[in-house]
Amino acid sequence: MTYQWLDEIKWNSDGLVPAIAQDYQTGKVLMMAWMNRDSLALTVAEQRAIYWSRSRGKLWRKGEESGHVQVLHDIRLDCDSDVILMTVEQRGNIACHTGREHCFYKQLQQNSWVAVEEVKRDPKSIYRKNDE
Template structure:
């Protein structure tokens, strides 16, 4: 039994993976990994996800340069969620050009965008 067998993959063979800034603790994004993605994440010490829409490995930063360098990898009690402490190169995790994908806050019964775009997505991709 390897460490990969300890993971409880879902019906699609995936596990949610949360990326958190290793210095500030800010949650940057959540995406999914399959077995190969998790194995490569540990091996290459950078976040590698599995894109559900494209159905293939997604080496975060492969186009944008916004690589997530791995500092720590954790597994939860049910073995069905991953947390990564990462260093976000470029300071931008979101495809909208923001630091974090969680830039909308619930206020007055609506989702309000509160975080600035740091870089125009047209200049990223």
């Protein structure tokens, strides 16, 4: 199978492109993460969001630990061919590793960042570390 469409993307010097995940029903921006060629091709093939984790240096299937999978509904490329926009169904209604609905929960108030969105679920109950 050929992936010529991947060649039309302007990847940064690290071979990455920013990807924004947006709720397909509400339009709310859920999160931003990075994708490389493999993660984007797999996202399309599997119809679920798969990102490149810069901190772990590996593919990251959204929801692989938490169960909060992002099912792909639509994918678009911006006019400069350097940003991906995906509309997704966020399973479990939690996109952020902090247990919130989305990652943009801090609001600038009087020169300070203030958390203005509630934690829907304690992250300790979402992410289980295997200590064995």
